[in-house]
Every structure is written in C-alpha cells, then in structure tokens.
Amino acid sequence: MPRGRPAKPKLAIAVPAIDPDRRDRLRLALLDWYDRHRRVLPWRAEPGRPADPYAVWLSEIMLQQTTVAAAGPYFRAFLDLWPRVTDLAAARREAVLARWAGLGYYARARNLHACAEVVADRHGGRFPDTEAGLLDLPGIGAYTAAAVASIAFDRPTVPVDGNVERVCARLFAIATPLPDAKPELRARAAQFAHDHRPGDFAQAMMDLGATLCTPRRPACHRCPWSGDCAAEAAGIADTLPARLPKGDRPVRHAVAFITLRAADGAMRIRTRPDAGLLGGMTEVPGTPWEEGAPWDQAAALAHAPLSPQGWRLLPGVVVHVFTHFRLEARVMLRHLDRAEAAALDAAEAGETGDPRWCPPQDLGRAGLPSVMAKLVEHARIGTGQPGLPL
DNA sequence: GAATCGTGGGA
DNA sequence: TTCCCAAGATT
Numbered sequence: 001m002p003r004g005r006p007a008k009p010k011l012a013i014a015v016p017a018i019d020p021d022r023r024d025r026l027r028l029a030l031l032d033w034y035d036r037h038r039r040v041l042p043w044r045a046e047p048g049r050p051a052d053p054y055a056v057w058l059s060e061i062m063l064q065q066t067t068v069a070a071a072g073p074y075f076r077a078f079l080d081l082w083p084r085v086t087d088l089a090a091a092r093r094e095a096v097l098a099r100w101a102g103l104g105y106y107a108r109a110r111n112l113h114a115c116a117e118v119v120a121d122r123h124g125g126r127f128p129d130t131e132a133g134l135l136d137l138p139g140i141g142a143y144t145a146a147a148v149a150s151i152a153f154d155r156p157t158v159p160v161d162g163n164v165e166r167v168c169a170r171l172f173a174i175a176t177p178l179p180d181a182k183p184e185l186r187a188r189a190a191q192f193a194h195d196h197r198p199g200d201f202a203q204a205m206m207d208l209g210a211t212l213c214t215p216r217r218p219a220c221h222r223c224p225w226s227g228d229c230a231a232e233a234a235g236i237a238d239t240l241p242a243r244l245p246k247g248d249r250p251v252r253h254a255v256a257f258i259t260l261r262a263a264d265g266a267m268r269i270r271t272r273p274d275a276g277l278l279g280g281m282t283e284v285p286g287t288p289w290e291e292g293a294p295w296d297q298a299a300a301l302a303h304a305p306l307s308p309q310g311w312r313l314l315p316g317v318v319v320h321v322f323t324h325f326r327l328e329a330r331v332m333l334r335h336l337d338r339a340e341a342a343a344l345d346a347a348e349a350g351e352t353g354d355p356r357w358c359p360p361q362d363l364g365r366a367g368l369p370s371v372m373a374k375l376v377e378h379a380r381i382g383t384g385q386p387g388l389p390l
Numbered sequence: 391g392a393a394t395c396g397t398g399g400g401a
Numbered sequence: 402t403t404c405c406c407a408a409g410a411t412t
Binding site: 065066067069070102103104105106107108216276277278279320321322323324369370371 | 393394395396397398399400401
C-alpha cells in the first residue's frame with residue numbers, strides 16, 4: 001500500500017438532485033424531438049437497428065475535436081478498407097496513418113491501430129461492452145467510453161462532450177467558466193442516465209447541441225426544452241457557457257527543404273519520430289521549428305540535406321496554424337543529379353526516419369499531413385507545376 | 391494539472 | 402484578419 005497522502009477520492013461534484021419528474025419530462029421531450037429530427041449520419045444505424053460497436057467506436061475516435069463534415073469521408077474510407085476491427089488490426093500501421101493524413105491529432109490514429117490490435121488479440125475481436133472495459137483501451141477516455149457503451153451497448157450512461165457541456169450549462173444556467181465548470185457539468189449530465197433508450201438519448205443531446213443549442217445564436221424557440229431552460233428564462237443562453245480567456249499563440253519559424261531527384265522528379269521524404277507533433281507521419285526535411293526571429297539563410301542551410309550549396313529560396317511564406325502555435329515556413333528547393341542523389345542516399349543510409357525517395361505519383365499514398373502538403377504545394381508553385389498529383 | 395496535440399470552416 | 406471552435410485523450 002502506498003503511504004502518505006491517501007489517494008484523493010475522486011468524488012463527483014455535489015449538485016442539487018434533479019427532480020425525477022422533471023428529468024423524465026425533459027428526457028421524453030428530447031427523445032421525441034430526436035425521433036422527429038434525427039440526423040442521418042454515415043455511422044448511425046437505422047432506427048431500431050442494432051449499432052455496430054466497431055463503427056460506433058471508429059466514428060467516435062474520428063469525431064474527437066473534429067467536425068462531422070471532416071470526419072465523414074474518412075469514416076467511409078476506413079470502413080470500406082477495413083470493414084471489421086480484425087481487418088484494421090491486421091493492417092499495417094503505416095497504411096492506417098497514411099489514410100488518416102489530413103484529419104489531424106495523429107495520436108488518435110496511432111491509438112486507433114493499437115486499440116484494434118488489443119480488441120482483436122485480447123478480446124476475441126469484440127469490443128468490451130462496459131464503460132470500464134472500454135476505458136481500458138488505448139485512445140478511449142471518459143467521453144468515448146460512455147459514448148460507445150451507451151450507443152453500441154445500451155448502457156445507461158451519459159457521454160459528456162462539448163455539446164452536452166453547453167446544453168447543460170444553459171439548462172441549469174451554470175455561470176462558472178469552462179474548463180472549471182467541467183466537473184459540475186458532468187455531474188449534471190450524469191443525472192440523466194437512464195435505462196430507457198440510453199444510446200438515443202446520448203445522440204439526442206449531441207444533436208441538440210449541434211443543431212439548436214449552438215454556441216452562437218441558439219434557436220431556443222425551436223428547442224424541445226423551451227420553457228424549461230434556466231438560461232432561456234434569464235435571457236442569457238447566448239452567453240453560456242462562459243470561457244476563460246485563452247493565451248495568445250506564439251509563432252515558430254522553419255525552413256523546409258524540398259529535394260527533388262532530377263531524373264524522375266522523386267521527392268525526398270522521411271518518417272517523423274513516433275512521439276510528439278505529427279508523430280509517425282511523413283515529412284519533408286527542415287530546420288527545427290523555433291520561436292523568435294525567422295531563420296537566417298546561412299543558419300538554415302546548415303540543416304540542409306547533403307550540402308548547403310545549390311538551394312534556391314522560393315518566394316513567399318507558408319503559414320499553418322496549430323492548436324498552440326503558428327508556423328511560418330520558408331521553402332528551399334534543390335534538384336539533384338544522379339551522382340548527387342546517390343551521394344545523399346549514402347550520406348543518410350541508416351538514419352532514423354527512413355529517408356527515402358517518393359515518386360510523384362506515390363505522394364498521395366504517402367499520406368502527408370496538411371502542413372507538409374502545403375509545403376510541397378508551395379514548392380510546386382515554385383517550380384511552375386502546381387496541381388500535380390498529391 | 392497544465393500542456394500538448396491538427397485541421398478546416400464559419401462568423 | 403482573426404478568432405472561435407468541433408462527438409477529447411494523454412502525459
């Protein structure tokens with residue numbers, strides 16, 4: 001037993017118990033609204049049909065911090081390529097990462113594959129059907145465990161995402177700003193847990209937040225809870241939930257080196273380390289990304305592949321915004337003849353990241369994250385050949 | 391527990 | 402242009 005300070009019991013925040021009659025009234029009103037306005041989404045089973053746990057899980061991972069519009073095409077492509085979790089588990093990890101390219105938050109893709117392997121190898125290809133069992137899997141946190149448990153397995157639990165936080169903040173007029181309000185909002189939402197249609201209720205809460213109880217200009221007059229919402233009554237729905245002000249985004253500077261083999265137009269690429277930003281994804285070589293001033297050209301060229309000579313600085317700056325910083329990158333371009341390309345191969349033989357040549361027609365399959373695709377496209381414009389296969 | 395981790399679309 | 406934000410998880 002660990003000594004010292006006893007483990008802090010993670011007690012749920014105490015909130016006033018909701019009146020059971022009001023809870024049931026709200027639940028039924030929302031479910032009725034859901035039955036009439038239910039959205040058709042690629043991962044959603046027909047009404048009355050059982051949900052496929054694999055499809056539910058796949059969609060929930062893709063939808064983390066991601067819009068429905070962005071996730072849709074990826075969901076269809078994944079389900080088409082890998083119809084069952086065992087198919088995904090058997091796929092090569094690089095293939096999964098390449099197919100995820102462009103969707104962002106690449107740890108999701110690494111965990112997606114790891115999770116599929118666990119389900120295939122240790123759970124006989126079936127997802128655990130309890131919230132606790134799901135929570136043990138890689139990439140599944142509190143929200144996703146509750147979402148899959150309720151939607152796929154009819155467990156009486158309420159997943160709390162950004163939509164549900166907003167809906168509850170308004171319904172109960174909770175003025176505490178996010179993220180401080182999260183424990184209270186979770187406790188409020190949990191009081192809606194019920195055996196009756198838990199999966200539909202979960203999706204109804206999220207649909208409500210996505211279509212009526214929106215961040216700006218909520219459509220309270222069309223809300224199934226109109227007349228029963230504290231924020232609406234107080235006329236403050238559009239001000240909730242409050243948020244703590246965010247810090248400003250620093251700027252990082254970089255120089256990317258696009259190396260083309262003159263003979264066939266192949267581009268030099270490599271794989272980033274598994275940990276950290278864009279982990280495991282394909283990149284073009286470049287300087288470190290550093291805050292402060294833009295790179296001095298000579299200093300940047302010290303990081304150039306092969307040698308500092310022969311590079312051409314392309315006009316313009318590529319700007320890409322990440323969650324916690326903004327990248328401003330210049331692009332340098334160089335064509336290598338046969339001898340130089342061979343010298344580069346020799347110089348980089350055995351380096352980590354498997355530096356390699358990628359023929360232009362294979363660039364699409366390489367799975368470049370968006371920032372890398374932007375850099376490559378910038379080089380194409382620089383070479384006067386924009387819009388070639390990517 | 392704060393920091394990290396992408397991207398694209400809309401106001 | 403800039404800001405916000407979207408079905409969060411991990412360390």
